[in-house]
Amino acid sequence: MAEKLPTRREDFSEWYNQVVVRAELADYGPSRGSMIVRPYGYALWENIQAYLDKGFRQHGVRNAYFPLLIPESFIHKEAEHVEGFAPHLAVVTHAGGRELEEKLIVRPTSETIVNDSVKKWVHSYRDLPVLLNMWNSVVRWEMRTKLFLRTSEFLWQEGHTSHTTFAEADVFALQMLGVYRDFAENAAAVPVIAGRKSEAEKFAGAHTTYTLEALMGDRRALQSCTSHNLADNFARGFGIQYLDRDNALQYVSQTSFGLSTRFVGAIIMVHGDDQGLVLPPRLAPTQAVIVPIWRKEGERAQVLAAAARLRDALASTLRVELDAREGLTPGFKFNAWELRGVPLRIELGPRDIEKNQVVFARRDTGEKSFAPQADAAAGARALLESIQANLYARAKKFMDDNTFRIDAWEEFKARTAGEGGAGLLLAHWCGKTACEKEIQEETQATLRVIPFDQAKEEGRCVKCGDRSEGRVVFAKAY
Amino acid sequence: MAEKLPTRREDFSEWYNQVVVRAELADYGPSRGSMIVRPYGYALWENIQAYLDKGFRQHGVRNAYFPLLIPESFIHKEAEHVEGFAPHLAVVTHAGGRELEEKLIVRPTSETIVNDSVKKWVHSYRDLPVLLNMWNSVVRWEMRTKLFLRTSEFLWQEGHTSHTTFAEADVFALQMLGVYRDFAENAAAVPVIAGRKSEAEKFAGAHTTYTLEALMGDRRALQSCTSHNLADNFARGFGIQYLDRDNALQYVSQTSFGLSTRFVGAIIMVHGDDQGLVLPPRLAPTQAVIVPIWRKEGERAQVLAAAARLRDALASTLRVELDAREGLTPGFKFNAWELRGVPLRIELGPRDIEKNQVVFARRDTGEKSFAPQADAAAGARALLESIQANLYARAKKFMDDNTFRIDAWEEFKARTAGEGGAGLLLAHWCGKTACEKEIQEETQATLRVIPFDQAKEEGRCVKCGDRSEGRVVFAKAY
Numbered sequence: 001m002a003e004k005l006p007t008r009r010e011d012f013s014e015w016y017n018q019v020v021v022r023a024e025l026a027d028y029g030p031s032r033g034s035m036i037v038r039p040y041g042y043a044l045w046e047n048i049q050a051y052l053d054k055g056f057r058q059h060g061v062r063n064a065y066f067p068l069l070i071p072e073s074f075i076h077k078e079a080e081h082v083e084g085f086a087p088h089l090a091v092v093t094h095a096g097g098r099e100l101e102e103k104l105i106v107r108p109t110s111e112t113i114v115n116d117s118v119k120k121w122v123h124s125y126r127d128l129p130v131l132l133n134m135w136n137s138v139v140r141w142e143m144r145t146k147l148f149l150r151t152s153e154f155l156w157q158e159g160h161t162s163h164t165t166f167a168e169a170d171v172f173a174l175q176m177l178g179v180y181r182d183f184a185e186n187a188a189a190v191p192v193i194a195g196r197k198s199e200a201e202k203f204a205g206a207h208t209t210y211t212l213e214a215l216m217g218d219r220r221a222l223q224s225c226t227s228h229n230l231a232d233n234f235a236r237g238f239g240i241q242y243l244d245r246d247n248a249l250q251y252v253s254q255t256s257f258g259l260s261t262r263f264v265g266a267i268i269m270v271h272g273d274d275q276g277l278v279l280p281p282r283l284a285p286t287q288a289v290i291v292p293i294w295r296k297e298g299e300r301a302q303v304l305a306a307a308a309r310l311r312d313a314l315a316s317t318l319r320v321e322l323d324a325r326e327g328l329t330p331g332f333k334f335n336a337w338e339l340r341g342v343p344l345r346i347e348l349g350p351r352d353i354e355k356n357q358v359v360f361a362r363r364d365t366g367e368k369s370f371a372p373q374a375d376a377a378a379g380a381r382a383l384l385e386s387i388q389a390n391l392y393a394r395a396k397k398f399m400d401d402n403t404f405r406i407d408a409w410e411e412f413k414a415r416t417a418g419e420g421g422a423g424l425l426l427a428h429w430c431g432k433t434a435c436e437k438e439i440q441e442e443t444q445a446t447l448r449v450i451p452f453d454q455a456k457e458e459g460r461c462v463k464c465g466d467r468s469e470g471r472v473v474f475a476k477a478y
Numbered sequence: 479m480a481e482k483l484p485t486r487r488e489d490f491s492e493w494y495n496q497v498v499v500r501a502e503l504a505d506y507g508p509s510r511g512s513m514i515v516r517p518y519g520y521a522l523w524e525n526i527q528a529y530l531d532k533g534f535r536q537h538g539v540r541n542a543y544f545p546l547l548i549p550e551s552f553i554h555k556e557a558e559h560v561e562g563f564a565p566h567l568a569v570v571t572h573a574g575g576r577e578l579e580e581k582l583i584v585r586p587t588s589e590t591i592v593n594d595s596v597k598k599w600v601h602s603y604r605d606l607p608v609l610l611n612m613w614n615s616v617v618r619w620e621m622r623t624k625l626f627l628r629t630s631e632f633l634w635q636e637g638h639t640s641h642t643t644f645a646e647a648d649v650f651a652l653q654m655l656g657v658y659r660d661f662a663e664n665a666a667a668v669p670v671i672a673g674r675k676s677e678a679e680k681f682a683g684a685h686t687t688y689t690l691e692a693l694m695g696d697r698r699a700l701q702s703c704t705s706h707n708l709a710d711n712f713a714r715g716f717g718i719q720y721l722d723r724d725n726a727l728q729y730v731s732q733t734s735f736g737l738s739t740r741f742v743g744a745i746i747m748v749h750g751d752d753q754g755l756v757l758p759p760r761l762a763p764t765q766a767v768i769v770p771i772w773r774k775e776g777e778r779a780q781v782l783a784a785a786a787r788l789r790d791a792l793a794s795t796l797r798v799e800l801d802a803r804e805g806l807t808p809g810f811k812f813n814a815w816e817l818r819g820v821p822l823r824i825e826l827g828p829r830d831i832e833k834n835q836v837v838f839a840r841r842d843t844g845e846k847s848f849a850p851q852a853d854a855a856a857g858a859r860a861l862l863e864s865i866q867a868n869l870y871a872r873a874k875k876f877m878d879d880n881t882f883r884i885d886a887w888e889e890f891k892a893r894t895a896g897e898g899g900a901g902l903l904l905a906h907w908c909g910k911t912a913c914e915k916e917i918q919e920e921t922q923a924t925l926r927v928i929p930f931d932q933a934k935e936e937g938r939c940v941k942c943g944d945r946s947e948g949r950v951v952f953a954k955a956y
Contacts, residue, residue: 029545039540062517095568096619141574
């Protein structure tokens with residue numbers, strides 16, 4: 001803990017790597033690309049899970065579990081799907097001491113194995129919709145590792161739903177994007193741009209991929225989640241048909257949607273500062289930490305007793321911790337909790353006890369304030385709400401300040417020159433994949449999202465000059 | 479749903495298989511030994527998770543996540559461990575389109591990969607204890623499948639802790655057994671016998687394995703969970719040492735403990751009857767179901783409205799569902815909910831509405847009773863408590879009635895003859911593994927548990943006649 005973090009300006013990437021490990025969110029695993037999520041990081045993930053799970057349930061989605069190992073032939077049943085995933089698969093060839101007749105794939109995503117069952121369960125329109133979700137991990141082989149952002153195995157949820165019509169599936173995919181957006185903005189305080197992916201960037205096997213794009217502190221974009229309208233692409237591959245009200249056989253229309261521990265990376269990179277993590281209060285494993293302060297040994301017992309009473313008074317409405325560790329200075333503890341991003345620090349010393357007060361120190365602004373001990377709980381809750389709102393406002397302003405309308409190709413190239421992030425570039429695009437690829441090759445910027453709420457605006461593609469009907473978002477991205 | 483279940487007496491195994499599938503707890507997956515946990519079964523598992531998780535947390539255990547894929551060399555670092563697990567491993571040989579330099583094992587349990595990290599995190603006695611738990615799935619290849627009881631992949635939790643001393647680890651392993659026992663008896667209403675495993679039956683790599691043994695409805699025993707004192711067996715293999723207060727290097731002492739979806743099988747087989755599942759109220763995904771009853775079409779709207787009001791009145795204190803499905807008779811619905819084991823059915827018809835009453839029907843006894851609508855919530859809660867207590871008492875009586883003190887080998891053989899279960903056989907045993915093996919070979923009965931609370935009693939081994947100091951529990955088991 002003694003060494004200082006690099007500043008974000010000096011080396012954002014190294015700042016990130018050190019924050020993740022030193023705040024004990026995660027650590028590197030032994031095999032390539034693997035990650036250990038430590039208790040502090042996992043508690044954050046559990047809070048993310050709880051918030052999202054409630055959102056899914058409100059739409060009738062129910063949790064289930066499907067096998068980890070998928071027969072290789074399943075992956076081949078949807079042509080685009082196999083093409084997208086084949087290079088990243090981990091393959092079990094031996095089990096129980098023998099070579100397997102059919103290889104098994106460690107699940108990279110579960111569309112295929114879910115569909116193998118849905119086919120057995122769905123016969124009539126009365127069996128629809130089927131609204132399933134899984135919390136699990138998936139394996140997609142990666143050569144480069146970045147904790148939370150790019151690992152060979154990651155934790156996520158994957159939703160899989162089947163519906164009677166294309167329109168119903170489309171509405172549902174958008175509703176799930178709404179669950180994600182509510183989570184991102186209201187729980188994680190991460191502003192996002194909602195829209196759809198281009199053909200080149202959509203999920204392997206999807207008709208349409210909806211997404212939320214966020215901007216990180218180094219001005220790179222990050223895809224926060226995806227929600228896919230799969231149409232009947234997988235249903236045809238797996239032969240999932242139902243009898244409609246007129247007794248005619250129809251293919252089901254499907255969706256899938258996922259959000260992963262990648263989002264933990266977004267929280268770190270959107271809110272963190274040079275002292276370390278800054279966690280949004282609604283997701284923080286510890287919302288407030290009480291640091292007792294004494295100078296003379298004689299004060300110790302009284303201060304610790306008062307601090308324990310304060311913790312007990314707060315514990316029913318807050319996730320609060322008391323740092324009663326011996327042999328560490330208050331200053332050391334302040335730094336440690338700042339590194340871990342706890343939103344609110346509560347200091348309590350002999351003079352505070354005399355005055356019947358506590359000292360609040362906000363993690364986001366560093367501001368200090370005082371409150372009578374009797375009002376500590378209400379005061380802390382109000383401050384946490386204020387911190388939550390401030391984190392969102394701050395991140396939104398940063399995103400707005402780094403969103404640029406670009407009309408000339410030279411300007412586009414200038415903005416994206418150099419190593420760092422380039423913000424969000426709102427530019428006209430002709431709709432052609434070839435043009436999108438050329439932009440990427442020349443600038444490393446990719447088409448992140450075709451936003452829902454762009455004003456219709458006639459224009460000319462920033463690259464080729466062909467006609468365009470609206471701006472899309474390009475960015476250098478994770 | 480139309481066909482009747484086989485009775486438990488006719489064919490317990492087939493009764494079990496059909497209950498699991500027809501109650502929609504689980505289904506067979508496509509590859510050998512794989513299982514799909516459907517939403518109803520998964521909701522039951524989530525309730526099990528919530529109860530246990532709270533128990534672990536009260537002892538300071540925190541959740542984390544370790545990688546699925548374990549380098550093959552890790553498995554070899556504890557000699558007994560590799561011997562026990564090698565025949566059941568699934569092996570990833572290829573990933574990312576290439577053959578791997580070192581094969582990766584799909585985790586069969588995580589002692590090895592956890593220890594690889596604990597070694598990095600632990601340096602001093604101040605870093606101890608490390609109290610970790612994971613909710614995940616593990617793969618242990620099986621040739622025969624039985625849903626929940628024997629599958630190649632199963633869901634479980636695995637706890638892994640490190641301590642300064644052998645004694646502390648031993649106490650902790652026993653505390654975790656206490657968490658399991660509280661869960662089994664008070665949440666699942668499953669009576670158990672607590673004790674330790676024999677040398678032959680203990681976990682591969684453990685110093686001592688503690689366990690809870692339960693008796694199923696077919697008089698076969700089932701191991702409900704295990705909690706291991708690992709001593710420093712793995713710590714030596716992985717070189718996990720810490721500096722103690724006297725600055726001397728010591729190996730850590732460790733525990734691990736697990737409970738799996740196997741316990742769902744125990745709940746089914748302990749409480750189920752010829753109509754299907756009977757779920758203990760504290761774990762039931764749906765505790766009470768309201769079935770509205772009308773004979774004339776004109777009554778329908780009024781009854782459904784009253785039923786919806788009743789559901790809303792109950793929903794704040796109970797997990798309640800309203801079965802408002804159209805086109806199904808009340809009798810059909812009764813059977814369907816009985817099959818699914820919902821503890822309490824609440825009937826509501828026009829005459830009940832007139833009389834301002836509801837009809838309660840208990841799943842465990844079939845008893846019906848009436849309550850004023852205004853008291854429905856309190857009445858339902860009281861009945862659920864009564865059902866919970868009755869399920870435990872009934873299962874305890876069944877276990878006691880099927881526990882036999884056996885002193886003669888001929889009697890032991892007679893009791894264990896034939897195909898079915900044989901109850902719990904309390905017999906003297908000399909302590910020799912050879913004798914234990916002979917008993918198993920001749921009778922299929924295995925030594926399930928050496929109980930904690932057997933009176934010390936001098937005796938003679940039921941097999942060889944050598945001296946023994948107490949009785950142990952033999953049984954034919956799952």
